[in-house]
Amino acid sequence: MKKTGLLLALCGLLAACQKDRIFEEYKGMNSSEWKIQDTVRFQPVVEGEKFAVVLGVKYNNDYDYRNLYVRYTIQDSLGQTIDSKLMDVPLFESASGKPLGKGFGSTFTKYDTLPISQAFTTIELLQYMRVDTLQGIEAVGVKVVKK
Known part of the structure; x- marks a missing residue:
């Protein structure tokens, strides 16, 4: 009975976390x-609510640098560019070389919020x-969440 209650509570918690997520997708790199x-x-089609x-x-x-420069471009439903910015995403501490992301072994994931506030249908990363x-x-x- 305790196991069933714990399982139901865990499922409820996971379902509650999913309600804030509008879109989430990752694309792996070859080799x-x-x-x-x-x-x-990515094509999340984000409009309307605050996100x-x-x-x-x-x-x-194997990544040789301290940071990663990424240019993002967002477009509307007509394919018109709305915004394009260059972001500096730090991946390792400058002094110690320690990874800034969360992970284990030799693989880490770093998250950074993009300064996007307007609706868009496509986002491109370079x-x-x-x-x-x-x-x-x-x-x-890219992950899009409700604010």
């Missing part, structure tokens, strides 16, 4: 490499690190 010409595209957009970067110890191929980036994703 943990993000090539400069690879545009990562926050969160960028997720899954990386490992790596802007001035190298053709970034080693150690396993996946990138």
Whole structure:
């Protein structure tokens, strides 16, 4: 009986957490490499209510830099660019080199809120690190949650 009650409470908690999420998707990189010409595209169709957009970067110890420059571009339903910004996402501490994301072993995930406040239907991500191929980036994703 205790196990059933605990299981029901856990399911209720998980269902409650899901209500705030409008959209969440991650796209993995081939061979943990993000090539400069690879545009990562998501189509969450966000409109109406207040929301926050969160960028997720899954990386490992093969990543050679302290941070990641990512350019995001958002578009409306007609494909018109609404906004485009370059973001600096810190992945390792400057002094110690310790990973800033959460994870275990040699893989970590770092989340950073994007400064987006208007409705959009498409978001595109590009790596802007001035190298053709970034080693150690396993996946990138976007999560949209209600505020």
